[in-house]
Amino acid sequence: MEETKISTIMPKTPGKRNTPTRSQVWQYITCDIDAKVARCNICNKTMKYTGGTTNLRYHLTASHQMQEFEVSGPSARVYKEGGEWKTGRRVRTIKSGPTFRVGGSPSSKSSSRGHNVAMPSTSASGTIAKITCGPERSKFIHSHVVMLLAQSLLPVSMVEDEGFIRFIQEMEPGYPMLGKKVAQSMLMGKYEEAQEKLKICLNKDAKNFGLVYEIWTGHDKNNYLTVTIHYLTHQWNRESWVLGTDRVSTKPSTTEINMCIRNLISQYQLSLESITAVVNRQGILKVTQINKVGEALLCDSMSCATEKLEHCVSMALLLPSVKVVVEGAAKMINYFLHNEDPNEKLNKAKAESKLNIELQDYNKSSWLGIADMLQKVLALQDEIESVKAQDEKNQLMYLHDWEGVAQLVHSLQILKAALTVLGDQKSGSVACVLPVVHSMLQHCEGREDDGSMLSEFLTVIAKEVREKWDLNAIMPSSVTMLSALLDPRFKQLKFIADDDKLDVIDALKQLVVANHATANHDSEDSATNSVSPFLCLFGEDEFNSKPETTDAEVTTYLSYPPLSRDMCPLDWWRMNQGKFPELSKIARCYLAVPAVVQSWSDIITGSSKMDMKRALLDVDTAGPLIFLNKNWSILS
Structure with a gap:
């Protein structure tokens, strides 16, 4: 600490004016020498820069009450309370406060333009200059500390942590650290x-x-x-x-x-x-x-649909035949990652094949992690087999059941795709639940039971899916059923029998009629009274004409061709809500309900970062x- 108090004033030389090689103002001012412009980092005000710092010091003194930057000398201007600048000698006094480091001047050859270089500052007498952070700057930093606590979900007690205090003081010397009570008070104000x-x-x-x-x-x-x-x-x-x-x-x-x-x-x-x-x-x-x-x-x-699907897949992964394949792959990966010679040979083989795939550790807590691990192993099958041919000694550490891995990867990728559809932030909603469940059952039950590892795996998943979603108990008027009908991608309801479709359509018609009867149409009536001059002259064209009744509105909606499965239903309703005024209101209600609760990052890792932070x-x-x-x- 004592070394930082060495004066940077150069020895006096006869006939030459001696000044410090660094100015304190560059901690608060950013300079562009080419444009001859300086900008205040506190208030963003732009000022001229001609090589000196006098006008910059005037600004810090007058606008931000930093009296330590007052200009001394016979030509110094002193700012009075009345707003008038006066010329006269002013003796600068060193304020008490914590020491700080300042940035290099624009003329310094050892620093880049606009970048700060840590240097101890000194006064004319050779003592360390001490300043305090101005009130506006302190308020600015206070608000950003509170924002950091909220956006990163950190405990308020962090402001009293020694490491955090040192970090802030290093970044902003002289800043009066925010106390826990003040931080909590500001937080409640924002709340x-x-x-x-x-x-x-x-x-x-x-x-x-x-x-x-x-x-x-x-x-x-x-x-x-x-x-x-x-x-x-x-x-x-x-x-x-x-x-x-x-x-x-x-x-x-x-x-x-x-x-x-x-x-x-x-x-x-x-x-x-x-x-x-x-x-x-x-x-x-x-x-x-x-x-x-x-x-x-x-x-x-x-x-939550994610929670249900995770349970279904986890139960299937517990099968002994499946565990043999998964653990065999995990052992082989561990062998490559922790043995230098095989790892080097594998990297060489990947380089020759121009593959940029890295083996992934075994993550038991996430079935998605297991799926990715097996997929990467399968992608490197040829390279692994080439290394195996060169290393007969440790042959037991290699995977033998490549066919089982390939079958398991295929099924897990389909389940992963189902999860992706359910969790899509834009188009995913509860409307996707029944179509996704139907697609999973088709994959799991669409093959003969030959007693193989894959058959056992798919049989367990199908059984768990039917049990978790209780498909037989879903009513035609339920949110999952009606939302699927209101999604233009799935409105054909291919996942249920034709006789059941009629019940769902009747339930939607009754809902539209009930919603129309209870809605307050005062504002809509006033809007419909004012007819566009174009419609008054030409009339409504056949394509954009609105159905005359609510029953006809549902029928017209169902007559439209279904939307492509990879398109967003919200975009379709945004374009067509004028044609279906009553139906669009109900669609806005039902398509808003999410199918999953967790974020995608939590789903992938198998653990919730939010839970750990909370x-x-x-x-x-x-x-x-x-x-x-x-x-x-x-x-x-």
Whole structure:
């Protein structure tokens, strides 16, 4: 620490003016020498730069109250409170405060333009110059520290962590570190501001919506319930916001969960009748309990499709014949990764084949990780076999059942594709559930049972899928069935019998009639009274004409050709909502309900980063931090 207090003032030379080789202003000013322009990093004001720093020091003194930058000398201008600049000698006094390092001047040969170089600053007397961060700059950094806590979901106590304090002081010398109480107060201010903005946003766009609720455990071993709202805007864009987090008991009852959800709904002045369905990560809840939550809220209730599919595949991977193949591949990968000579030979073989594929470690916690591991092994089959031919000594460490690996990889890739469709952020919704389940069953049950490893694997998956989704109990008026009919990709309902299709279509017609009867058409009537001059003169063309009745509206919709499976249904409804005014309202309700709860990164890794971060949060600030983490964009 003592070494940093060495003065940078050069020895006095007769007849030559001696000045420091670094100026303190470059910590707050960025300079472009070619353009002869300097910009303040605090307020972004642009100033002239002609080689000196006097005008820059005037700016820091007057605009940001940094008195340590006052210019001394007979020609110095001193800023008075009345706003007038006066010329006169001013003796500069060194302020007390922490020491800091400043950037190099633009004329320094050892530094790049606009980049800071750490150097100790000194006063004219050779002592270390000490400054404090200006109030505007401090406020700016305060807000960004709070933003860091929210967006990275970090505990508020981090602001008192020694390592974090050192980091901030190194980046911003002289900054008065934000205390935990102040940070918590600022966080609560942002939380209340975001709540008010979210209330306005939801009352404007969230006419109908789906809810997702999760129960997770904090570091205090207590359970918490977080509720997220999902809806489609009038422009058919997906939106999701966290409504809030409440503490619940160790084994929460249906009544307790129901009351928490109702309280959050009423807090934002939303109606229970607007809930289309609720989706849950099952966790500690039983299936019967999940269904009762939906019944209490007068809507459909379902579990996360990802969670169900993960259970189905995990059960199949536990088969002894399948475990032999998977563990055999894992042992071979471990052999290559931890033995230098075989690894070098494999890398050489990959280079000759121009393959850029790396073997992946065995991840037991994620079936997607197992699928990727086997796929990469299969892609390197020829290269591995070429190394095996050169290494007969360790032949037992190589994989023998390549055919079994190929069959398993094919089936796992189909299941992975099903998961991708369900979890697609734009086009994925509860409308995809029944078509995806039907496709999986077709793959699993569409082959003869020959007693092979693959037959056992697919049989278990088919059995678990039918049990988890309970297909026989799905009603024609359920959200999963009607949403599939309202998705132009799946409206032909190929996954059910023709007689059952008629029941689903009748259920949709009844829903359209009921929705039309209860809707308030005052605003729509006033809009329809004003007819476009073009329509008044030419009339509506046959292609764009609206059906005269709600029943005809459904019939016309079904007569349109289905949308390509890889297209987005929301784009189709955005273009055609004018032709189906009543039907589009219902489609906006049903297609908003998500099929999965977890993020794609959590699905791939088999563990939730959100759960791990939430478990570290302080009890008092967990709710506001989770709220701001998801909803920070609403503040802008």
